[in-house]
Amino acid sequence: MTSEQTTTFDLSASFKAYDVRGIVGESITADIVEAVGAAFVDVLQLEGQTIVVGGDMRPSSPEFTKAFANGAATRGANVELLDLISTDELYFACGFLNRAGATFTASHNPAEYNGIKMAKAGAVPISSETGLKDIQALSEQYLNSGSIPAAGSRGLISVRDVLKDYSEYLRKLVDLSSSRPLKVVVDAGNGMAGLTTPAVLGDALLPKLPFDIVPLYFELDGSFPNHPANPLEPENLRDLQAAVIEHGADIGLAFDGDADRCFVIDEKGEPVSPSAITGMVARREIARAKAQGEEKPAIIHNLLTSRAVAELVEHDGGRAVRTRVGHSFIKAVMATEGAVFGGEHSAHFYFRDFWNADTGMLAAMHVLAALGEQDGPLSDLAREYEPYVSSGEINSEVEDKPAAVERVRQAFADEDLTIDNLDGSTFTANDGSYWFNLRPSNTEPFLRLNAEATDRATMERVRDRVLALVRA
Structure with missing residues (x-):
């Protein structure tokens, strides 16, 4: 950071309720990120501990990752750089390694944006109520003073790759090895699923599964040359729908830019609603939890999911818990209820076995398992979960x-x-x-x-x- 400052920094434009997001070079710069890294360590009292930091495929992510790491090390934290990661890889690292961490991503926002998603050890989310406002205030203080004071001893910065650990962990949660052969078109939207799909569903790192993966836009490119990485918008699913028909595929999967959300297309090229996916995964997770002796496993659903979700949960002997919209509410209720799974209408899916965090890849694996263990097409299977x-x-x-x-x-x-x-x-x-x-x-x-x-x-x-x- 420079020592001469003529600007009074106010970061309220980029600090949101649950993360940081801004336009690169304007509301988010390397100096700002360095100050946030320092404040992250101070507010969470991480001096002397190890944190993990990674980023997505946006052009600014490598520079921001290094700046955050430098700020954190200045305040005495050791940093492991995870390099290119999806957002659910960050949650995995924070949970599996029990470390606080951050990743640079602006999810489905346009190319000129970047941002920071942060989590405490165990993948516990950080919001404006649980530290984000304090991180903002201390970051502004450091920026306005022109320097970050050094801690007693500077932290060490090293490199760590978690992609194989992440892939092996997910494979243990859902056994896909006995699935019938499936042709699967995956639209990564030039986002991080271009890295995680070959690792988890393909044979880049692990033994081959009975899937023929047809890749769409797997090249990591933060300028999003093919379409915005936001599958919630119907026009961004058109290429996937056409490819499913063209290749005679059994299923299509679409991920957003940071790969924490997953959308599903059936063999006819028709979208399967996130509510149907919630019901499908809930049924599997209730059965698994009951097999392990849990009496009435809790399933979280926000109030915009189909009424069919709560009906199915109750029918299968689970307990349906209705919440407000938003991942911070869902994660909080997942923790207090000890819920085994949670789903939102926006295609965020949360798992107890994934530290109550959301992961699009794990949801996709459950859908592949449900499809692969029976003989009918996905359109027939999905119809059971979409009665309304x-x-x-x-x-x-x-x-x-x-x-x-x-x-x-x-x-x-x-x-x-x-x-x-x-x-x-x-x-x-x-x-x-x-x-x-x-x-x-x-x-x-x-x-x-x-x-x-x-x-x-x-x-x-x-x-x-x-x-x-x-x-x-």
Whole structure:
């Protein structure tokens, strides 16, 4: 860091509720990252301990990784550089090695962005309530003073590769060796799944599985030359859907940029909803936990997943726990409930055996196992888990969001329904025919609608009625 500073640093633009994200060269620079590395060690009291630091394929990640490591070593922590890693590889390293750590990624954000995801030892998440605000304040202090004071003794910086350990660990959790042969198209979106897929599902590091992997965009390239690495947007799935049809594949998998989310396409090129994946994995995890003597294994689902998830969990002898949207809530409830698995409508999937953290790869392995242990196509298998019709998430730009929700409340006042306010407002018909949720965005002038019904006509009628009221 330079000793002459003429700027007063305010990092509030890049420090979010759960991570750091900003535009490279503007709100996130090597000097800022070095200060964050130092503050990370101080706030978590890691002097004399070893931390792990890695990054994704974005062009700025190597420089930022070294800067963070330098700041951390200045404050007396030893640093193991993990080089190129997916976000779930960071969680693995923090859990498996019981060390705090950080990775540089901006997930599915455009190429000009980068950011930092941090975790405590055991992959315990760090949020604004659990240290992130303190790290921000101390980073600003270091930047504004112009220097980072050296600790009693400088930490050592070394290199460690965890990809093989990560791959072996996942393979132990889901045995895929006895699957029927499957043709699997994987769209890595030029993100980190281009590295982790050959290691876990292929034979780059471990014995070959009965899968024929067809790679799409496995070249690591943080400029995302083919399409944005955000499979939540339907247009970013088109290449995968076309490739599944072209190759006559059994299944398609799409990962986001840092490979912590996974989306699934069936053999007809149709998306399988994250709610169906949640149900499919929940069924497997409940059965496994019960086989190990657990009486009513808990499954976490956010309130936007299909009603089918909770019904399936209860049917299979598990205990369904409904939460707000957001990974920090899910991880906290996973820990307090001792839950075996958790799923979100956004394709984040959390596992007790993975330190309550989310991993797209482990979810993909469960789906491959479920498909490979029976003879039918994925479309038939998925249909069992998708008995209801969903609207998907629909955004409406609304300036006065509370007034829009109130219009809906009044219009539905005569309906036989229940309203709860766990996260936004959820309206549930007491005869079970439909439910819908209205959630205001915290960062944009959007009101988000999710609706589900027993049939398409009911879903469309409810959806259109609510949208007309919201947008009036």
